[in-house]
Amino acid sequence: MSLRDRVTFPRFAAFTTGLTLTLVMLGVYTAATGSGLACSAQWPLCDNGLLPQTIPSFIEWFHRLVAMITGWFIVGTAIWSWRRPETGTRLTATLATLLLPLQISIGAVTVTLNGMLPTGYSPPTQGAHLVVALTIFSLLVWTALSARTNGDPPLPRVRRALLVAFGALVASILASRVFTPTPYGPAGQALFYGTSLLAVAALIAATRWLAASSVPRLRFATGTALGLLFVGSLLGRDLVFYTPTVRLVNAAVFLLAGALVAATAVLVSRARPDGRAGSVVSSD
Known part of the structure; x- marks a missing residue:
């Protein structure tokens, strides 16, 4: 080739x-x-x-x-x-x-x-x-x-995307200024935005694929998590004076985004191709 x-x-x-x-x-x-x-x-x-x-x-x-x-x-x-x-x-x-x-x-x-x-x-x-x-x-x-x-069914792709999004979101929180044990120096800031953008890409993919799945309404949860991640990314650029109150708001934004991603992943894992919840049972 x-x-x-x-x-x-x-x-x-x-x-x-x-x-x-x-x-x-x-x-x-x-x-x-x-x-x-x-x-x-x-x-x-x-x-x-x-x-x-x-x-x-x-x-x-x-x-x-x-x-x-x-x-x-x-x-x-x-x-x-x-x-x-x-x-x-x-x-x-x-x-x-x-x-x-x-x-x-x-x-x-x-x-x-x-x-x-x-x-x-x-x-x-x-x-x-x-x-x-x-x-x-x-x-x-x-x-x-x-x-x-890609002709694969959308739900397996959504599950993989949500797994990547959740892992990248956890990594971005650990690299952010919210998590004080991690130095928020130049390298730390670059790592924070790299992992945040990876989470953004995975959430965009999950939202797109959910629209074509049997549970399209879940895309509103991933879309909300995506918006929260944007807000958290902006707070990491010193656009406001980073007081303890702002740190608390920043932490709440990240935690809510993570909760939405985790909850969506659970619901997607239980979803069936016909849109109902529950595990898929094969019949011989």
Whole structure:
């Protein structure tokens, strides 16, 4: 099998989604180390040239390089989607591409105008940068799911997705600032967002597959858990002063999301293809 045969659209879309997840983690690490302000408040140049001159500048420069590569992969995904006969992937892939200029502009403002502020990054700009990134990632997840042609029954796929979502959610809680024994440094923040995005992807998959299952109403539970996870992710970016009260709210958000995922998993495990609860008993 040639390389051209191996690189199918579903694999390309899935790779682009994974690359976007990596970019978000790298962006969080760059911001947490303060490296985003290391290029002398210049964009797209760095340290008055094309190449960085210090370690912090290299981190910011490398983040920009990965962002550029990821952007072209997202554009490529959208172009490829329009060359395919089915239309299910076109809308989400195109929307992700249309959001790229906005995300690039916010990133440029973050490391230039915001770098001139006494306190560095401003919460509104930082929050907008994260919200757009999460939106692009979610659109790419939906694109990758739409590109797959899987004839398996939806319930087994939902069970696997919920298992991944619950495991990733537990890992994100342990890496978050809610769990005080874990240092919430640059690496910890990157790990928190990496596991959170993995949980987001799994919940999007579960919600999509539940809609085509015998228990479609359960998708409202996974959708609610997805919304709670978004709120918890935003609280992890210092958008508000992290008081003990905010920590308590953050913990409650994560616990409620985990409870919804666990409860949905139990109900799905008991569901039968005809939509009724109970174990499936085979008859000879």
